[in-house]
């Protein structure tokens with residue numbers, strides 16, 4: 001078989017994380033010769049998904065430092081019931097990328113216009129819950145739209161009017177700069193209380209919608225308003241009662257794989273377990289010389305490196321715990337809106353200071369994405385929790401506290417932790433630490449696509465992510481039983 | 484009359500080593516074409532749709548090719564999602580391709596959904612003089628994995644329909660498998676089939 005170095009490549013892409021895979025998709029209908037490699041043996045990079053055995057074999061590359069302090073715990077209690085114990089390795093698809101995708105995100109439009117959405121199955125992110133630490137009840141469902149607010153007995157009429165006033169403003173904040181620009185660097189909380197007289201518990205609810213990982217004091221107006229607006233305007237786009245979706249079988253990991261297949265269908269060559277060890281820009285020949293870890297050297301016009309950490313000071317670190325629970329936690333998934341699809345994900349928010357620990361104070365909020373077995377990530381009768389908070393010396397006990405408080409407050413007596421995987425994750429330019437898909441990734445992809453496409457991209461003869469259906473249909477049917 | 488869209492769809496995958504004849508078999512079956520040159524047939528083929536009736540009942544076959552991702556064994560888990568059947572192809576004139584089949588069975592068995600039907604095919608039956616794997620060996624390997632077996636030639640058309648008809652027959656006998664592949668009530672349609680999204684709006 002011919003070797004990789006026999007081909008004059010147009011583009012070599014290193015890494016199959018979500019951003020790099022979307023680039024492969026974007027280039028999949030060009031005539032470019034594309035070599036797509038990943039030093040990992042699996043697809044997805046920082047957005048991969050694993051079976052239990054793959055987690056055991058996961059030794060995050062310490063040189064890039066994206067993942068650190070990986071800590072695994074398994075329940076070894078002997079129980080009789082099936083759902084009460086860990087199933088076989090492949091019954092799980094634990095994802096490093098459980099980001100929700102708002103229905104307003106351009107990603108969905110691009111997955112549709114590039115036609116790969118047919119290989120994906122999207123599921124609704126249903127209820128959002130907020131934990132108040134005092135109760136009862138400990139968990140309160142966030143109102144899902146205006147009618148829900150009107151019906152809410154827990155909000156007095158004055159607060160309701162203030163809230164409605166704010167909601168009306170925020171979905172149109174761009175056209176009303178006079179109402180917020182002067183306060184753009186202020187904290188959202190102060191803004192909500194001084195400008196809209198919202199009481200503290202409503203401030204927490206509004207803040208929760210931003211999915212901010214920061215303390216309330218550092219969650220500022222100009223950052224928060226577009227996110228709140230996105231949340232509210234996304235509800236109802238694809239059906240009643242939800243504003244975000246996730247792809248079945250591991251979220252971003254599944255998109256990355258489907259995008260890479262599109263790259264392969266377009267003629268791209270895929271090699272895993274093979275990284276780039278050295279890349280030399282040979283300016284005279286306008287080509288790159290790329291040395292691969294399998295010993296081969298290839299030449300290419302364009303080279304897309306595996307991206308490094310985001311620039312120093314802005315680069316954040318988050319802590320995450322993935323947990324398998326021996327219960328469906330069905331109370332979190334009750335259908336609250338008529339006609340809405342069965343939700344596969346619920347979001348539980350623990351605002352700053354709502355978790356009480358002896359050894360630590362919880363300065364930053366904790367978010368737990370609860371994935372039902374409908375996501376294909378665990379067997380029926382169980383669910384997977386994805387807990388995230390900003391990194392600190394005490395983030396592990398804080399995440400543990402969030403998980404146990406969550407389980408307790410659902411009052412599901414059969415619920416126990418069966419498995420937890422803790423890790424710290426450094427933010428990366430192509431893998432931002434955001435609990436919702438960040439559309440800036442698409443801007444990066446389009447930038448890289450333009451560069452690789454040269455004049456074809458610029459003169460409009462090729463449109464970004466706009467592809468015809470590949471024709472799989474053929475006229476003759478096969479209509480009888482014997483051959 | 485039922486439109487094609489509403490027919491029950493069966494997803495069937497082709498796997499096996501590079502050069503085994505997967506694409507040639509698929510294209511012979513679907514388009515009744517055969518290209519003797521080493522073709523780039525794989526490129527651009529995402530899937531093929533074909534209507535097949537068994538016992539008078541029509542099904543829509545969604546046949547997926549490997550898109551070359553078998554070359555370095557980089558087929559993704561997502562390729563196997565929801566597949567009702569997997570056709571494993573080796574080349575009877577190439578011992579190595581037969582020797583690789585254990586690993587392909589293993590990959591299919593770990594990734595396909597429980598109960599998915601496997602089917603082993605020895606291809607290039609026309610190359611009698613160059614045969615390196617006997618039909619007996621093929622049969623034994625198939626039995627070991629509890630699946631059916633046949634030999635085909637995409638070139639001469641011999642037996643080309645057999646693996647597809649047989650695998651569909653086996654799949655439709657198992658109602659649990661049939662329903663396992665279908666999408667559940669919770670699926671959100673983001674595509675608005677045929678309208679809106681993507682077609683125009685670049686906003």
Ligand SMILES: Nc1nc2c(ncn2[C@@H]2O[C@H](COP(=O)(O)OP(=O)(O)O)[C@@H](O)[C@H]2O)c(=O)[nH]1
Nearest residue numbers: 501502503504505506507519521607636637638
């Ligand atoms: N003689 C003969 N050659 C075949 C047959 N099927 C495929 N080939 C040839 O074998 C080579 C590889 O076939 P291809 O379908 O591309 O293999 P794939 O990599 O498994 O998709 C091509 O040159 C085909 O023309 C067959 O039935 N008979």
Ligand SMILES: [Mg+2]
Nearest residue numbers: 505506525551
């Ligand atoms: Mg092929």
